[in-house]
Amino acid sequence: MDDLTSRRIPPPFGQTVRFLPGDLPRREASTSDVVRRFLAGFFLVLCVAAVAWPFLPRRYEAAGSVVLRPTDREGQSDSALSLRQPLDDNAVQSEMDLVSATSVLDAVIARHAIADDPEFARPPLLARLGWAPDPGAPTQGQLREAVRRHLIVARDRRSYTVRVGFWSADPAKAEAIAQTLVSTYLSDQVDRKRRAADALFQWLELRVGLIRARQQASAQAVEDYMARSGLVDRGDQISLDAQLVTLSQEAALARARAIELTTRAGTLAALQAANGLDGAPEVLASTTIQALKQSLSNALGRTVVMSPEQRAITEQIAAESNRIVRSASAEAENWSRREAALQGQIRAIRATLTERQRATMVLERLQQEAASDRTALADALTRMKGQTASGGAQRTDVEVVAHPETPREPAFPSLPLYALGSLLAAGLAGAAMNGRRLFARARRFLEF
Known part of the structure; x- marks a missing residue:
């Protein structure tokens, strides 16, 4: 077994490992080679990171802070009231979305010539390399989307403070566009409120015209x-x-007189039928009958036998008595007819008064409608005058507490994070240079 094999195969369990005289220099050479490889990969990555740092694209952010305020007139002038005014999250989010409104973005695009700025109107990478056809000039919608991607609209915690800004590779451009964005957003809000006020004023003016026409018609209806x-x-x-x-008094008097005469005529007729008319007060009070009776008495005194003269006087007395009875009946009928005529006149006057009362009720209803129309017209005129007075004093619902400033340091990339990432990448690169050895040792460790 050679030395290389003895180094690769682990010794049996319980057996002592013996090193040859040449094993130690080989191990030292192997360790120095690992360190040299690690340092080579480590410093190579650090050098590449140091060289690439100046060429990395910068992102400069310029942002200001605004505080949302309530929309009523009192809250616009009282900051303490604006802080107490309840605004839910939906209202705050809606106001944040208005920063990227189409009118605001169009004003920013037109003022800063975004269509000619390479940062926003640059064609795609494949088109710049010639691998794809040039799409041509960007549309207005594409420019809006490009500007919208550079917007900075963020809420500060859960308060009413909102950061509004813009980021760009040029710090001066970021500050200029951020200033334009904030000012355009404020002016656009005032314009929206003014348009709403103008629309409300036009509606009030139309309503005043309609109410005035109705009030004039109701007043004319009352007069007609x-x-x-x-x-x-x-x-x-x-x-x-x-x-x-007057007629009621006369009718009462005529009725009483008719009753009295009717009673007297009935009494005279009854006395006449009973041949007792000579004792009637009217007959006794008649001067003509008294004169005739006197003549009859004189005639009776001259002869015993009734003469034609006596008979004529008696007939005259009877005729006068009948005339008195007929006169009483006729007078009773006259008073009855007078009463009936007076009652007819009274009924006619009462019918006229009834019609006037009904007409008065209708007139009161028409007058109430006319009064209601006058009140509605006065209220509409008052509201229109108030709207006219407040139409020229529109203020924003936003208070700018910090204007955008030119950034001195880029927000991206960050030097500390870049250095930390470079060190981590350098360490991984050095470890990758000794990947075989690390893999072999890990395999032997797993086998053991």
Whole structure:
């Protein structure tokens, strides 16, 4: 068995290993060779890393900080109120998404000529190497996507503070575009609020026009109805009330008089039927009958036998008595007809008053509608005036607490991390230079 075989095959268990005189120099030579190989791979990787460091692409980040504020007028001027204003995560995320809105990106692209910047409008690598056709000038959507990939929009913990910035290979470009991004975002927010205010004002103006037309129509309806129903003449109502009072009094008097005369006529008719009319008060009070009776008494005093003169006087007395009865009946009928006529007039006046009352109820409803329209018009005018006053004082809902500054050091690559990674890669490269020996030792270890 030669020395090489004795070194590769492990000795049996319990047997002492004996080294030959030439084994130690060989082991020392083998160890120095391992160290030399490791150092060669280690320093080779370090040299390559040191040479590649200046050529690595840099990423400079310029970012500012903004604080989201509430949208009401009080919160815009009171920072303490803005901090107490509850904004949920969805509202904060939506406001962060507005930083990359199309209008903001288009303004950044137009101001900084992004379409002509090689950093954003560079063709693909295969096209630059000639392995693929040139796609031509990038579209506006591709430019937006390229700019969107360079945006920095991050929320600071769970507060209302948001970092807004831009990264680029050129620190001055990163700072300039970040400044433009923040200013454009603020102006775009004001423009959006102004457009919303203008739209609201136009809607209010249209609503005021509609309400004014409705109010004018309701007011005209009140006037037309007052003229058509006669309610515009308030003296007519007073006259009808006075007439109703007067006619009611006269009707009551006529009814009492008719009852009295009807009773008297009935009494006279009954006395006449019972041949007792001579004792009636009306007959006794009649001067004509008294004169006739006096003439009859004189005629009776002259002769005993009834003469034609006496008979004529008696007939005149009977005729006068009948006239008194008929006169009482006629007067009773006259008063009854007068009462009926007065009652008819009263009913007509009451019907007129009823119609006026109904018309008054309709008029009150129309007046209420007109009053409601006037109130709605006043409220709409007040709101439109308030919107006009606040339309020119639109402010942003964001407060800039830190403006973007030109970065002095690149955010990528980081020198400490690059050095640590280079050392780790150098160690792995040195170990790879002695891969066979390490693999052989690991196999012998596993076999043992």
